[in-house]
């Protein structure tokens with residue numbers, strides 16, 4: 001509980017004075033005040049602790065007179081309100097944060113002294129923040145964008161922040177390019193749009209001039225950037241880090257998060273419509289899951305390798321545009337993270353949390369990845385201006401949960417009150433002031449040699465081999481989505497030379513992909529491929545890079561929407577509901593009116609959503625259970641036809657009874673394995689666990 005709350009609670013015994021002026025209030029006449037639940041209310045006070053008698057009227061000179069400057073209550077309230085916002089993050093402003101814990105299941109004692117990675121069974125508290133990158137804090141949850149995946153582990157040896165993304169590679173190899181990359185993706189500075197979108201000229205102009213981004217381009221054009229839920233994304237630390245053991249030996253490590261619910265994405269048309277139907281689609285999904293006790297869970301896995309092994313890789317592991325295929329270095333699962341507590345206050349926690357890749361603990365160290373090295377500077381620097389003081393580590397969400405003590409002092413918003421004469425180390429005047437300890441943090445003893453210069457390793461020059469490997473590893477459906485995404489994005493680019501330059505790069509990745517995109521853009525001729533700085537290797541496909549096939553055989557975390565109307569068969573609704581919930585799904589009832597529908601047996605079934613505001617894009621599969629009369633009524637409502645048509649178009653399973661079938665026919669859809677009669681509920685449940693990929697070519701003209 002915050003100090004302020006404690007203070008207020010502590011005074012709750014004091015009687016509030018009679019709020020006489022409520023009788024005059026325009027906004028809340030006393031007779032109409034809602035009766036709030038729960039015991040005695042503490043008195044409302046100013047920040048100085050003075051009880052407030054009237055929170056509805058400012059102090060005036062006469063009933064129709066001017067407001068008086070003397071009104072300290074008004075001034076304090078408005079001044080505080082005026083300063084409620086802090087600068088939002090330059091990137092990753094939009095996010096959802098949740099508390100939870102990490103539990104180690106396998107020790108890495110051979111490789112590290114870090115207790116969080118060696119003490120099996122130990123539960124370490126975490127705060128995890130999952131974000132989009134490009135949009136502002138108020139932007140939608142579902143643009144085509146990378147997701148940030150930042151975890152703060154409050155370990156016994158200090159805070160360790162693993163600040164990663166849901167994609168294992170990055171756009172650039174050197175931090176000095178980051179401001180240009182972000183300026184290119186953000187809204188264009190003269191017109192102030194688009195918000196949170198890569199589909200515009202400046203982004204693709206920069207991409208077309210940055211061959212090292214081509215691997216990442218493949219990932220962002222894949223459905224990885226269209227997650228179904230934040231609970232269904234993978235996470236990656238991206239850079240190589242080092243683990244240091246008791247003998248001082250170091251091993252390289254890459255960190256991976258794998259979601260227990262499996263990996264799942266939406267399709268593009270669906271994503272676009274979700275953004276309109278529910279701007280907070282991902283945040284709401286996470287909130288509701290936590291409220292329902294369906295705690296999302298991820299496995300933490302590592303890839304471990306030595307300097308010698310790294311020397312044999314066909315790429316440089318210090319290059320953040322490259323990944324280490326799982327087939328080359330297998331993943332070892334070492335723990336799990338469970339998110340089980342929604343923050344008390346969004347601003348205090350999700351907004352004020354400050355992650356920093358430089359926050360590591362003894363036994364972990366950095367690699368020389370030049371992107372990581374730049375990040376080690378950037379985060380603390382940006383947080384100084386975002387949070388306004390070097391004391392932001394004292395904000396509860398940022399504070400280590402282990403003891404911490406040093407001789408740093410003062411600064412804006414200092415919350416501690418150190419006692420005594422000594423504020424330096426070493427000293428001989430204080431017997432209990434903090435001292436260095438031998439088990440404290442030590443950097444890996446690495447020898448560095450070489451000439452100083454603005455240079456890059458030669459092996460960083462291969463920009464296409466892994467881009468090609470990613471593309472050829474995908475299923476045909478996923479390849480089609482990548483091609484179509486490129487066509488969509490480049491169609492929004494006004495400058496034809498930029499479109500052509502991008503297709504030129506694609507020629508190095510896959511000639512068929514280049515042909516499909518050139519065709520989708522109706523280019524007059526195939527452009528020239530740009531020169532390459534290194535030979536393109538024929539790397540083998542890596543099936544682990546796919547999304548399709550990583551869905552789990554469960555409806556856990558999925559939502560089934562059932563469309564009903566007056567006269568729907570109660571037994572059919574309950575049977576469907578039971579089958580869906582037995583398979584782990586959540587069920588939502590949709591009706592013309594939110595009060596619900598009167599079923600055939602006379603019972604009233606309350607709706608979770610009104611049809612007009614609850615389209616099928618919000619569900620993973622749908623049921624249509626209607627009487628003949630109900631079907632006739634809904635035939636006159638475009639939203640009802642769209643409900644079915646969109647579910648079909650988004651490759652979802654649809655189940656219907658006899659009345660529902662009449663409406664399904666009006667949606668003019670073709671029968672397939674995912675269009676199922678209510679008499680075969682099992683077939684529906686099986687179909688709901690996947691998407692009907694075979695249907696796609698009949699509903700959409702893709703590249």
Ligand code: HDE
Pocket residue numbers: 089090091092095129130131147148149150163164165170174175176178236237238239320353354355371372374375378379380382383
């Ligand atoms: Fe970040 N990044 N980044 N980044 N990043 C920030 O820090 C930066 C990079 C990532 O939920 C900022 O506090 C530079 C890679 C996440 O609060 C800023 C470079 C990866 C978050 C910053 C990178 C990330 C950030 C903005 C190139 C994946 C959100 C506000 C060298 C491994 C953390 C802030 C949260 C946030 C700088 C590249 C992940 C400006 C200079 C690569 C998840 O400091």
